[in-house]
Amino acid sequence: MAALGWDALWAVNILVVAYFVLLNLFYLLTSLVAFRALRRYSRRLELLDTEELIASGGVPPITLIAPAFNEEATCVEATRSLLTLRYPEYEILVVSDGSSDATVARLAEAFELRPAARATMASLPAKPVRAVLRSRVHPNLWVIDKENGGKSDALNVGLNHCRTPLFCAMDADGLLERDALIRVVRPFLERRDTVAVGGIIRIINGCEVSRGAVTRVRLPRSLLAQFQVLEYLRAFLSGRMGWAALDATLIISGAFGLFRRSIVVDAGGFATDTVGEDMELVVRLHRLCRARGTPYGVTFVPDPVAWTECPETLRMLGRQRDRWQRGLSESLARHARLLFNPHYGRIGFLAYPYFFFLEMLGPAVELAGYVAFAALVVLGRANGPFVALFLLVAFGFGVALSIAAVGLEELSFRRYPRLGDVMRLFALAVAENFGYRQLSTYWRVRGMLSTLRRKKGWGVMTRRGFVPQVVR
Amino acid sequence: MSGERLAFALAAAVAALFALAILFAAAALARRAFNQRRERRSARLEAGWTPHLLAVLSGDAAPAAWVPQVAAGDRALFVDFLLRFAQRLRGPERAVLAAVAEPYLDDVAHRSRRGGEERRAGAVQLLGALGGARRAATVRAALDDPSPLVAMTAAQALAAQGRAEDAAAVLERLPRFREWSAGFLAAMVARMGAGAAPALRSLLADPARAPGDRAVAAEALRIMHDAPATDAASAALSAGDDADLRAAALRLLAAVGSPADAPAVRAATRSADPVVRAQACAALGALGDARDAEALAALLDDASPWVVLHAARSLKALGGGARLAAAAGRSGAALARQAAAELA
Numbered sequence: 001m002a003a004l005g006w007d008a009l010w011a012v013n014i015l016v017v018a019y020f021v022l023l024n025l026f027y028l029l030t031s032l033v034a035f036r037a038l039r040r041y042s043r044r045l046e047l048l049d050t051e052e053l054i055a056s057g058g059v060p061p062i063t064l065i066a067p068a069f070n071e072e073a074t075c076v077e078a079t080r081s082l083l084t085l086r087y088p089e090y091e092i093l094v095v096s097d098g099s100s101d102a103t104v105a106r107l108a109e110a111f112e113l114r115p116a117a118r119a120t121m122a123s124l125p126a127k128p129v130r131a132v133l134r135s136r137v138h139p140n141l142w143v144i145d146k147e148n149g150g151k152s153d154a155l156n157v158g159l160n161h162c163r164t165p166l167f168c169a170m171d172a173d174g175l176l177e178r179d180a181l182i183r184v185v186r187p188f189l190e191r192r193d194t195v196a197v198g199g200i201i202r203i204i205n206g207c208e209v210s211r212g213a214v215t216r217v218r219l220p221r222s223l224l225a226q227f228q229v230l231e232y233l234r235a236f237l238s239g240r241m242g243w244a245a246l247d248a249t250l251i252i253s254g255a256f257g258l259f260r261r262s263i264v265v266d267a268g269g270f271a272t273d274t275v276g277e278d279m280e281l282v283v284r285l286h287r288l289c290r291a292r293g294t295p296y297g298v299t300f301v302p303d304p305v306a307w308t309e310c311p312e313t314l315r316m317l318g319r320q321r322d323r324w325q326r327g328l329s330e331s332l333a334r335h336a337r338l339l340f341n342p343h344y345g346r347i348g349f350l351a352y353p354y355f356f357f358l359e360m361l362g363p364a365v366e367l368a369g370y371v372a373f374a375a376l377v378v379l380g381r382a383n384g385p386f387v388a389l390f391l392l393v394a395f396g397f398g399v400a401l402s403i404a405a406v407g408l409e410e411l412s413f414r415r416y417p418r419l420g421d422v423m424r425l426f427a428l429a430v431a432e433n434f435g436y437r438q439l440s441t442y443w444r445v446r447g448m449l450s451t452l453r454r455k456k457g458w459g460v461m462t463r464r465g466f467v468p469q470v471v472r
Numbered sequence: 473m474s475g476e477r478l479a480f481a482l483a484a485a486v487a488a489l490f491a492l493a494i495l496f497a498a499a500a501l502a503r504r505a506f507n508q509r510r511e512r513r514s515a516r517l518e519a520g521w522t523p524h525l526l527a528v529l530s531g532d533a534a535p536a537a538w539v540p541q542v543a544a545g546d547r548a549l550f551v552d553f554l555l556r557f558a559q560r561l562r563g564p565e566r567a568v569l570a571a572v573a574e575p576y577l578d579d580v581a582h583r584s585r586r587g588g589e590e591r592r593a594g595a596v597q598l599l600g601a602l603g604g605a606r607r608a609a610t611v612r613a614a615l616d617d618p619s620p621l622v623a624m625t626a627a628q629a630l631a632a633q634g635r636a637e638d639a640a641a642v643l644e645r646l647p648r649f650r651e652w653s654a655g656f657l658a659a660m661v662a663r664m665g666a667g668a669a670p671a672l673r674s675l676l677a678d679p680a681r682a683p684g685d686r687a688v689a690a691e692a693l694r695i696m697h698d699a700p701a702t703d704a705a706s707a708a709l710s711a712g713d714d715a716d717l718r719a720a721a722l723r724l725l726a727a728v729g730s731p732a733d734a735p736a737v738r739a740a741t742r743s744a745d746p747v748v749r750a751q752a753c754a755a756l757g758a759l760g761d762a763r764d765a766e767a768l769a770a771l772l773d774d775a776s777p778w779v780v781l782h783a784a785r786s787l788k789a790l791g792g793g794a795r796l797a798a799a800a801g802r803s804g805a806a807l808a809r810q811a812a813a814e815l816a
Contacts (some may be wrong), residue, residue: 017746043594044590044593046589047621047625052632056657056659056663058660061502117810119777119780119810120810120815121778125614189652189653189656190653191652198596301641325643383475386478386479387487389482389483392482393485393486396490396492399489399490400489400490400493403496405494406497407496407499407500410500410507411503414504419504422500422504466631
């Protein structure tokens, strides 16, 4: 019996080592591919004359759909920033998802909203609309007040009212950079069968904001937020960029993505029974396009930026990561037939298995590894030097990949002008291995358990708002 | 693998990973320092060039009076500096810039044929913006570059220059650009101006050309408000069966057509394709008359909300407000009701 127990412990450790090797190989692969793709992208960017593109009139109109739930602290500033975007033709639909605070009242006062009729162009099922309002001073700004049904439901209401060939799904509390739309639309111009494009999300905490635009980029003061800056750099510049270069984009962030309206309507809109509606939609679009047998493109572009506020307390961050993990698990479980399915090409054989085995199940394996390692050490069955060396390899990989992500940032967009911020990012690449990563694993395991318990809902996210950070 | 070997391998991996991390960090810092030095140098040089260039552009100094002393290593910076002005200027000022740039463009022309595709495309962009007629042949040759990026850059450069003689060359290469969005291509082609209209009309009227290319021509002619294109548009609408082409022809007719084109448009309201029906409804609002009210009212029951909305708009434009109100009052006409409310 005891021998069986030791065998099980060793089996867990071997599984953990295999997981660790595979995960880091994937990270290495996407980082290397992203390096090449970013260099290429930066060179191509020099060929882009945004003024000419705006003046030419050759870009399709876009509708920005911004679902808002109790966003009274940020909604006016965020909407004002949307009104200053540099794009020839766009509409803004702010969809208040049954807000119980003064979101609609603040918007109505700030933008002189008046009741208006607007015919729907699709009939995706959604909660009833209470009022449609249009700004007297900005005719392209509409606010739709509806009964509470969740973010996806609000997006579907926006889609029903959308009249442009493309729509941008975003968070009402995010800030888009002024050229974000003209940059994110590019893949739709260069490849007419593009159905979805994601942009990069960056963290606004610590930055200076004036008149709805980020005017000075700095690292946040909070250590927790600083770790997240590094995580976002890794996730977007190494991860998403790498997957896009491999033509296997499976996630587009709900905070900023541009989609072809018709195909999303054909696919049935956003799923309302998952908190991972962004990823679920992208996976469903892959399935729909493959089923139709038509060529299509889903990709990521690294320079159109949406700025977002990240959580600065452990409680909020834990909730967010719990929700992300639930969203990931629900999306993947719902589309399990993609796994190793040759019909889905790289998605079925590369991206889906990566997210399924390494991102969805990974946290459990990692946690099991910590426990098994600890058990072997406590029971005196572990070879000390081996354990130490293995942990050092894991640590070294983590540091090298994080520093590579900071390097990619320096190679491409260099958003952090202060040398001190860059040096701090290097230091964070080391420090995050002592506590922060383990906490992340814990939250993700909690998210897995929440999925199994079929927990629903987003949890509360308190926003500080952009105004207190304004430096005048 | 023996325990000793495994330990050695792990130790080597640790050393390699930490060396890699240090290398990445050093490379990032070196890159940062390089970029900052280049930016400082560029700013310093441009601060010296700008007053002279502004004096030449404003006519305060003759172009020949300014012969900038540009070191061999700074030539690329100098032409990039001129490019930024060229992208904002037209006409005689652009010609002045071309004269200033000309001594440096041989290098650029050489670059347009060598190196990676981004490098070649960058050179073609420079030649298009600063080379004028003297470098047009090099830009035209780039239309046949194996890279679609370079070919597209050449097409954009030629379109921006607006020389009628380049229209045929660009339009012939449209099949190379089929991946690009039709709207973008149409806007690009329309930049060639009225001189390109005859070639665009020929393309639209030519049944041997791909429907997608003809649709681009129709959109470009619509942007240009080219009235003589109506015959070609009517022919494309009546004879073609491609939905995109027919929809583009309808948009063109709505913009520049006359009541004489209405019969072809009326026929299109019965198309099986909802996009064509919707565009036909929109065009009928511009070209039809009160006799079309009945047909438009019938289209208020269409399954496509786009058709209903366009039919409602056209009905109202043709004085059929009462019919629209009546249709909206019927039970089951939810779409018509919404459209009527919006147009009220």
